[in-house]
Amino acid sequence: MPDDTKLDWKVETLAVHAGAEVDPATGAVISPIHLSTTFERAPDGSYPHGHIYTRTSNPNRDALERALAVLEGGEAAACFASGSAAASAIFRALRPGDHVVAPDDLYHGVRKLLKEVFVPWGLSVSFVDTSDSETVAAAWQENTRLLWLETPSNPLLKISDIAALAELAHSRGALLACDATWTPPTVQDAFAFGADLVLHSTTKYLAGHSDVLGGAVIARTASGTFERVRAVQGLEGAVPSPFDCWLVLRSLRTLPYRMRAHCENAGQVAAFLAAHPQVARVHYPGLTSHPGHKLAARQMQRFGGMLSFEVADEDAAMAVAARVRLFARATSLGGVESLIEHRASIEGPESTTPKGLLRVSVGLEHPDDLIADLAQAIAEV
Numbered sequence: 001m002p003d004d005t006k007l008d009w010k011v012e013t014l015a016v017h018a019g020a021e022v023d024p025a026t027g028a029v030i031s032p033i034h035l036s037t038t039f040e041r042a043p044d045g046s047y048p049h050g051h052i053y054t055r056t057s058n059p060n061r062d063a064l065e066r067a068l069a070v071l072e073g074g075e076a077a078a079c080f081a082s083g084s085a086a087a088s089a090i091f092r093a094l095r096p097g098d099h100v101v102a103p104d105d106l107y108h109g110v111r112k113l114l115k116e117v118f119v120p121w122g123l124s125v126s127f128v129d130t131s132d133s134e135t136v137a138a139a140w141q142e143n144t145r146l147l148w149l150e151t152p153s154n155p156l157l158k159i160s161d162i163a164a165l166a167e168l169a170h171s172r173g174a175l176l177a178c179d180a181t182w183t184p185p186t187v188q189d190a191f192a193f194g195a196d197l198v199l200h201s202t203t204k205y206l207a208g209h210s211d212v213l214g215g216a217v218i219a220r221t222a223s224g225t226f227e228r229v230r231a232v233q234g235l236e237g238a239v240p241s242p243f244d245c246w247l248v249l250r251s252l253r254t255l256p257y258r259m260r261a262h263c264e265n266a267g268q269v270a271a272f273l274a275a276h277p278q279v280a281r282v283h284y285p286g287l288t289s290h291p292g293h294k295l296a297a298r299q300m301q302r303f304g305g306m307l308s309f310e311v312a313d314e315d316a317a318m319a320v321a322a323r324v325r326l327f328a329r330a331t332s333l334g335g336v337e338s339l340i341e342h343r344a345s346i347e348g349p350e351s352t353t354p355k356g357l358l359r360v361s362v363g364l365e366h367p368d369d370l371i372a373d374l375a376q377a378i379a380e381v
């Protein structure tokens with residue numbers, strides 16, 4: 001991709017071309033998968049192609065990292081074998097003794113990672129309602145180094161004010177990291193509102209087909225904390241395989257079009273559920289009844305492809321999940337196929353998620369078919 005033109009291109013064009021180069025050795029338009037773990041030195045001892053050993057860098061990973069940085073609008077990206085490994089690298093870049101403020105309603109895997117791995121390692125963490133900026137300010141400590149955000153939150157889709165919280169973090173010498181797994185490029189631009197680091201589980205929308213695990217950290221500026229993230233990546237080696245990088249990069253080519261359809265479908269499903277007499281509550285920021293709607297409209301480009309809704313109780317929720325025919329009863333999100341899950345049971349005994357809540361990842365099927373399936377499943381409850 002020629003560097004001098006990329007700033008003028010629209011996101012659809014960037015998505016198709018970012019990280020793409022015609023292979024100089026063969027003329028292949030789509031890059032080959034470089035399985036070699038080691039790269040040859042020139043007679044003078046230098047590495048003319050820039051790669052030494054695949055844990056520290058690989059052509060396929062480089063291409064994916066360049067593409068992610070371009071699409072997210074950051075200076076640099078580091079890819080990992082999973083979203084959890086990417087989150088770990090950010091926490092690892094802090095120091096024992098540092099304090100982290102995180103949402104009380106965040107992806108349960110990151111909550112457990114913090115509690116079970118990083119608290120014993122030496123971090124302290126306050127889980128608070130980040131949709132209330134004053135609560136965040138009240139949780140601040142003199143050793144707070146990182147504010148972790150997920151907005152919309154998981155699974156209640158609470159909206160946090162990225163710009164206000166970035167200002168708070170920066171005024172007190174801390175960083176703001178956003179887990180943007182639910183809000184990939186074209187849905188929300190966290191850097192534009194002041195985030196310093198953006199995390200993706202590329203397993204979800206970026207890969208988009210439920211067939212590859214991966215993660216990425218993208219940095220607004222490549223210096224400082226990101227240099228430590230990069231060091232953790234190379235030293236700890238939780239890196240994605242060349243094939244996994246190739247698959248994620250292939251999926252990025254269609255990201256803007258997929259996101260458009262995911263979000264449109266989710267809006268229609270949310271409207272259907274909101275009007276249904278047996279549905280007690282729908283959590284989707286695109287609904288004007290959502291308490292965070294105005295803020296979401298300000299900071300999101302689209303309202304996303306994820307939603308959750310509540311029926312009377314756990315039995316009713318399990319019954320709806322049992323009766324769907326088109327949705328798969330499965331965890332995860334962001335694939336072309338729609339998924340539904342009873343969230344409290346996957347989160348385990350510590351979960352504070354309402355027992356009657358079902359979380360839905362709205363896929364790329366026709367929305368009429370999705371709505372018909374939910375209608376028949378809910379009707380019998």
Ligand SMILES: *Cc1c(COP(=O)(O)O)cnc(C)c1O
Pocket residue numbers: 082083084085107109110150154179181182201202203204213214215
């Ligand atoms: C899935 C997910 C993760 C973890 O990613 P893995 O690739 O499963 O390790 C982190 N944050 C959010 C919001 C997720 O949905």
